[in-house]
Amino acid sequence: MLIPPLWMDGRVFLSQMADGGAEFRIAFGGILLALALLFAVFTAHEGIHGLFFKLFSPASRVKFGYTAGMLYATAPGSVYKRKQFMVIILMPFIIITAVLLLMMFVLPHPSYKYILAIHTGGCAGDFYYVYLMMKYRNLEYAEDTDVGMTLYETQPDNG
16 A cells, blocks of 8 residues: 655645656655654653643652653652543543644644554553553552553552
8 A cells, every 4th residue: 555655745646656657756854844743743742741740740750751762751659540640641642633633624734644643653552551551440549650650459658
């Protein structure tokens, strides 16, 4: 299956393919713009995590970083109720998806659907955390750690 690049309208791509030509004049600026937009989306994603970490635990220290090819936000040692942690996990997906869907209609451009798909794929780890929290419903508290989360039945003593 042929998929048009982020910087190219799908109709232009198909018409070029129908003309028998696979020659693309890829604008370097278009590639940079697509990469910058993806970086901005993933940075906003982590910023939203950070915002909700602070909303539910104002005293927590939120850290942002980059490792193993991923941006991340963490509030190590902070303990949240199960539902709060699920909100922290899901809000970037909900907010960014809503904004991109709105932009598809307000400022139409074919690249939004690709950015939306890439961002949704980037949320796989978040979705896995939600899956674990739904699977182990008896665990009522989640502690954020530097490398993930720890789930507890009762509130842990962090003293």
